[in-house]
Amino acid sequence: MRAELMLMGKPVDLSRRSQRRWLVLWIYAAMIVAMAGMGWLDAWRTSGYYLVFLAAGVNHFLLGGYGRGGLVRPFTDKAPRSSGMPSPLIPLGLYLRLTHVAPEGEWRSDERELGLRDRAHYQAYQWISGAVGILWLLSAWTRWKSAELPILHVIGETLLYPMVLATVVLMLTLPQAILLWTEPDMAEFEPE
Template sequence: MRAELVLMGKRLDMAARVHRRVLVVSIYAGLAVLMAALWSVDRWRTSGVYMIFATFLVNRLFLGGYNFGGLVKPFNGKAPRRSTYRETPFLMLALRVYQPTPEESEYRNDEREMHQRDRAHFQAYQAITIALTVLWLLANWKMKAPRLLAWMPVSADVLLYGLVLMAIVAAVTLPQAILLWSEPDMEEE
């Protein structure tokens, strides 16, 4: 796990557990606000996709885990892919960014980190299983006894769509959030 986060050129110390917990709460609060805002725009008819894109962006910039970037090392232990694109004379503007090859310790997980990763996934999948069970139950009620869901102020289809969006957000972000939340304060080297 990385001890600092670079946000718009400013380095943020994430070595303290409380800083990481504030980040996790801020991420989920921001995603909840975004989901509510997208609901008010068009009831997620076309804006639901933006929720998924925002989740992947948050995962890439802040959390990591499934991507190279963020605080959590990549779960797969592979080095980030570098572009093999060759420049053409028309594109040689000398505006390249220096990207050194990362050290192996930045993306390889040791046994302790693999154990933590597996534990976080186990805990996350328990929560996701509960969410999927609720989704199944609502879909079953809608299919077999639609009158059970008639009292709600929104249609059952919109409710199911919103719950699916929340389940996808949880599936993509929860293992990394569990790691950031539960890891103790990091020692200074």
């Protein structure tokens, strides 16, 4: 896991668990505000797609895991790409920096990290499977057009799409957020 985030050209130390927890809370608070704002704006007709792109961008630049950027190591165990060109995000100050440059082969996850990754996915997908169960129930209610209980149809139609969006955001971000939330404080790196 990386311990430092460069934001607007200034390093933000994320080696302490409490700081990473604040980052996770801020990310999900921003997602909730964005989802509420987009729902108010156009009832997610077109802005729902933007929310998914926002979650993918947050995942790539901040959280990591599924992409090659972010705080969490890539889940694929592939070597990082080396590019001779500087990142186009450097002028904006939105890039991550390792606290030290890892020698060849140290980018792979060890057994402990693989176990943590697997456990985070197990915990995340318990929540996501619960959300999918709720989605199934809501979709069943939208199909049920009973004269005795018309409220079920209205509730199902109103909540179905926002629940789908929330579930997609959780699928993209929850395993990495669990890793950032549960990982203990990192030891300070001291250059030799």
